[in-house]
Amino acid sequence: MEDVPLKLARQRLGKLHSDAIHGRHIKITRHGSDAAVLVPETDYQEYQALKREKIQAAVVAEIQHIAPYVENGELPPGYEALTREQAVEGERFA
Incomplete structure (x- = not known):
């Protein structure tokens, strides 16, 4: 995989596009x-x-x-339930 800085990729976009179409993977990086x-x-x-x-x-x-x-009508472990009031108030589990 070729690494190409963004600035250079802007200048070579047509070639990079062609390379990608033909199966090459090109990584474009910024800084x-x-x-x-x-x-x-x-x-x-x-x-x-x-x-x-x-x-x-x-x-x-x-x-x-x-x-x-x-x-079995049970609540699976890790699936705590909120009351309707708690949900309306925006409570969340940690």
């Missing part, structure tokens, strides 16, 4: 940090799909964890 990465759109779409799969897997795992409690 040596605050990185953004140019990647081919197919790589980005794959990343988004993997991210969705990871989120879905976490949701399914959480549902499987709490389902037995809910089926």
Whole structure:
């Protein structure tokens, strides 16, 4: 992956775009940090799909964890409940 300072990236945007289309990943930095990465759109779409799969897997795992409690009419550990008055007043758990 090529590191390119933002100032230089502005001057070379056309070439960087072409490089990204052809599979290169280019990291653009500002003052040596605050990185953004140019990647081919197919790589980005794959990343988004993997991210969705990871989120879905976490949701399914959480549902499987709490389902037995809910089926028994119990509150799962870590799922404290607020009264309606507490919620209206804006109370939150730490």
